[in-house]
Amino acid sequence: MIDPIAYYSPEACLFPALAQGYADMGTIDPMAFYLVLDWKAPRARTLHRKRLITIAGSFTAAVNLIAADLHSAVSPEKQLGLLLNKWGFRLPTASAILAVLCPETFTVYDIRVCDALGAFHKLGSTKWSSEAWQEYERFVIAVQAAAPKGLSLRDCDRWLWGQNKRKTLHKELTASS
Numbered sequence: 001m002i003d004p005i006a007y008y009s010p011e012a013c014l015f016p017a018l019a020q021g022y023a024d025m026g027t028i029d030p031m032a033f034y035l036v037l038d039w040k041a042p043r044a045r046t047l048h049r050k051r052l053i054t055i056a057g058s059f060t061a062a063v064n065l066i067a068a069d070l071h072s073a074v075s076p077e078k079q080l081g082l083l084l085n086k087w088g089f090r091l092p093t094a095s096a097i098l099a100v101l102c103p104e105t106f107t108v109y110d111i112r113v114c115d116a117l118g119a120f121h122k123l124g125s126t127k128w129s130s131e132a133w134q135e136y137e138r139f140v141i142a143v144q145a146a147a148p149k150g151l152s153l154r155d156c157d158r159w160l161w162g163q164n165k166r167k168t169l170h171k172e173l174t175a176s177s
Helices: 004-008 017-023 031-040 042-056 057-074 077-085 089-099 111-117 130-146 153-176
Strands: none
Touching: 017 031, 017 042, 017 057, 017 089, 031 042, 031 057, 031 089, 042 057, 057 077, 077 089, 089 153, 111 130, 111 153, 130 153
C-alpha cells in the first residue's frame, strides 16, 4: 500500500523506494508505475494504460513484463530502446520512467530542459536508433555540464527545468507590467 503522502509528492516519497525495489528485486509496483506516468504526463496516463493493456492483456501484466524486460536488458541503450520500441512510449515518458528507476544513468528528456540548453529539441521526435542513443547521451552530458557542479543527475535536470520555469514566469510578469 502506497502512503497517501506519496501521491502529493511522489519524487520525494515514492521514487527512491521504487528505484531501490527495482534495483534489489527487478520488480516494479504497478500502482507506483502508474504514479510515474501520472507525474510525467497526467493527461496521457490513461492512454498509456490502455496501450499497455492492449499489448499485455492487463496493466499489471504489462508492468511486470516491462520490469522483466528492463532488468534483463544488457545496457542502458537497450533499456531505453525497449520502452520506446516494444512498449510504445515516447522519449519524454520513457526517460522519466528510467530516471526514476535508474537515476544515476538516466535524466528526463523534457522540453523545458531543452529550452534551457538551447538544444536537443528534435531528439524527442527522432526514430530510435544507435544514433538517437548517442544524441541522448550527448543530452545527458549537456544537462550535467549546464547545471552547478555537485548535483545528482536528477537534480541537474530539475535545476535546468527550474531555470526555464523561472525565466518563463519572469517574462510573463514583465510583459504584463
